[in-house]
Amino acid sequence: MDFQLSDDQRALQEGIRSLINGAISLEEIRTKEGADDTVEQAWWDALNDAGVFSLLVAEQDGGVGLSLADGVVVAEELARGLVPGPLLSTMVLGPGLADAAGGMPIALIDQQSPNSAVPLLLEHPQTVKSIVVLPHMGDAAGQCRRLDPSTLTLSLVDEPLDPLTPLAVVQGTLPEGEAIDGLDAVGLRQRSLVLLGAAQVGIAEVTVELAVEYAKGREQFGRPIGSFQAVKHLLADALCRTELARSACWAAAVTLDNNDVATREADTLSCSPGEVRWRVAAGAKMLADDAALANARTAIQVYGGMGFTWEVPIHLYLKRARVLAQTLATRTQLADLLSALI
């Protein structure tokens, strides 16, 4: 057991971070706020060239051959950088779909339950070139299907909550599309939950870093506000949330990567390895959703009135955290999923 970043994972983390800092700066990203298309082709190409979308693809299939545990490291960095686009879905689909691995932007959407009243929303409608529909969570035997976005009637949504994540409503019922053979829907959903969780961890971490820097410099009553316990304790609790969620996401990734780990944990928890995989994936996203939402709000609180202004970027992280939290499974759905396993 060596449950921490390996030297290779540290190098991967630093590599992606410096790539984003250099090629996809926050200043540039912010010029896209409110646009119908917020993904610059050059950013996408830079990530594709760096192997982000073929990261999880085996080497013999022409990929980078890394594991979900490595993918988690990358997902944290992408979210820290606030990089917009259908990044995680394209990344997670790489191992099953050659064109995702090749860098075609692909969205992953959830098949709504038949009587759902919630409209079906597609993120980044002008960027995605293809769509994979995950069967409804209750549909154990369901197959993933593939849709061509041009076969859908889409209407762009005004004022999306995250100004960097444009949305379109899918009008009418989804076309049947084409069944994808060999793509395990359960595994795909579990891996997606973990990557979403990892992105939330990135948000939870970076918002605390921003607030700490501000609290060190901002003075009131003749001293930095970060010296006051009232402020310190908010941020200490925020750090705890990040590290707890990160531990859970890492463990979930390693458990999904490795059958031996799932089997050992199944022995500990007196359940099946299959149940362990659902449990770790759902638990990780739950903790990570909580951490990202609470930490971004804490950071705004520490910034005070400035935190409530458009200029300070923390609201963008908070809004992104909201998008991620409502993706594939909400907190309530995750809790229900988890409680069905125990």
Add this chain to the structure above:
Amino acid sequence: MDLRYTEEEEAFRLEIRAWLSAVLPSLPAKPASTDWPARRAYDTHWQRTLYEAGYAGIDWPVDGGGRGSSPVEQLIFKEECEFAEAPYIGTGFVGLGHAGPTIIAEGTQAQKERYLPAILKGDEIWCQGFSEPGSGSDLASLRTKAVRDGDEYVINGSKIWTSHAEVADYCEMLVRTGDDDSRHRGISWLIVPMDTPGIEIRPLTTIGGSTEFAELFLDDVRVPVANRVGDENDGWRVTMVTLSFERGTGFVGDLLESMRILRSLTELAKRTGLWGDPSIRRRIASLTAAFDGLWALTKRNVSEAARLGVPGVGGVVFKLSYSENGQALCDLGLDLLERSGLAASSIAGADSLGDLPNAELVEAWIKGISLTIAAGTSQIQRNIVAERVLGLPKEPK
């Protein structure tokens, strides 16, 4: 990021599992929780059993007489002990967890030979005299004075929160040997035999009705200078060195016990029908996620300790998160009991569902209140996280 155990580690797990299943059935019955002499006897018997099997001081270095196991082996050992419901360290806690490791790190050869084997064998029990009525979170302000008189120190003052004082043979005591305002620079670490004249023990009753800890009044207590560990006035450093023995496994037993309680609460909710309430199910799911996360955090801490020799910042993060979730768990227990949670004894015939674990859960609920106070309040822990991990400026003093 690797969570696999090696073949040797899996073999070690099986060895421990087999040993526990062989020895546990022959243990004497657990004594009443208020009978401290009987509890001491029970705990020391278990320690002797560990010693004879070669498992005493699993987290102690070999040159201190311990087993010198790796942090991962410590984790496996504690995990198996918890699953088998082996006895807890109990009254052996201070000797094995703090005083012993301090003597290993800072004691003289003579001190090591005199005290360490007796701790490992379960022959001698230690208590801790650090906190004082006026010095809790601000420990460095302690005022119990030790004045040199020839080859003895004469100690006057008082100590508080001294667990198991009534049944202890020795006390690891911090005393002021420097000037009144010398703070960290004027503290010494002494071994005080508890049968020394001048020590009065006054038990303190907790909100759970237990006399687990006591107040010590020290009136001209004479202790040989040879009982000092480390240099005079260097006791603060001596105390801190001991913390470097922590390998991130300190709370493994508590965490796994909490996970076991959570499983039993799930069963309880299903039995009483409260499981049908989605808000109850979701609370249980949230706690399950949190404790699974804490288990993963423990493995991170252990891995860091194995690599760096000391646990990273994760220890404080663990303590803070564990305390909060532990209290939420205890609250859930009492909520599930409804009116059966109003007594800490079993309520016979309270319903048709069989025995409710209300005594255990009520006791856990009350004990849980101390989680955010004992071993450094959560407020002090948050200061530590904020200043040492996040790098925020210190509070003006």
